[in-house]
Amino acid sequence: MQADPSDLIQRAQQGDQAAFEALYRAHVGRVYALCLRLTADAVRAEELTQDAFVRAWERLASFRGESAFSSWLYRLTVNVVFLSQRAGRRRALRVFTTDDPAALERPADGSGMAGAQLDLERAIAALPPGAREVFVLHDVEGYRHHEIAGLTGIAVGTSKAQLFRARRLLREALSR
């Protein structure tokens, strides 16, 4: 994981937008990937990515360096996504698996995504929202069930049930 020079963070905390832009450049791919996988909606993911960085700017003063800046930022991003969903901004899903597969063919390293990975991304995007969110947080992002419960407000047991359901649906989808 890329380390953030502490002076960049300090300068951004003091209101230096150029320093904040450097932090944005370093992390936008990861933040966008998280939003994209959680929402399965490329347009919505771009909006949420912007919201997450604006929120990060507002909250920078509360970052005390107790965790890596990246961990703080990704956690904040998950909060932004779930707060948005809780707000009930219901929009017609523009599921990129069918409408915009190119959205998943732009990994940051430019190497392109293997066919099996693209199949998996598409299958994840087609999951029901609750199962998809837990799968992305647990199996892709590496959060544990108690952390997911804290982030999303669901019970640990619900998190496990959604994960197992997601894996079952994915196995079925990928075996077709």
Add this chain to the structure above:
Amino acid sequence: MMCSEREAQLNEYVDGTLAAEARALVETHLAGCAGCRAAVAELRSLVDGARGLPRAIEPASELWTGIAGRIGKGERGKGKRWWRGALAAAAALIIGFAVYRLLPSSAVFHGPEVDGWAAAQIDYARATDELAGALALERDWLEPATVALLERNLGVIDAALRESRDALTRDPGNVELRALFAAAARQKVELLRWATRAAT
């Protein structure tokens, strides 16, 4: 085909979260069940695949310009906070209605209204769930000491609610018990509203 009753166990086995004894039992089962062995192999492949996905995907659009415009204007999220105020107001309205239904509608109490009581319980649960859910998402922004105090106070109120609810189960038409429950419910929603405001 996996033995369906073992789905949770096999997932936990793959995640490495089973205790040693349970893990040994699963391994014994796997030794004699080809379907579950295949399922475990598939689950492992799936989990490995998920971990191997690209960590970053570049957005198709340049997003910085929009972000710079918003932070340059000194946006402090006021526009984004409307829903939290709306949520708190809606929850307060629901809880207010629930409390109203719990109390006698006039000086003359017409006796037990079990249907109204059940409906009020649902209203109350919905309001507090919404506020508690919003708070769960935002609690990281509260000071640890505030979170600790909040949890202590919520614990006290929840205990009062439980006692009132238990007593009302035994005596559903008791006006004083309804008033006690209503008071505790009102306290809880006020505390949650305060906490969601403080966190945002």
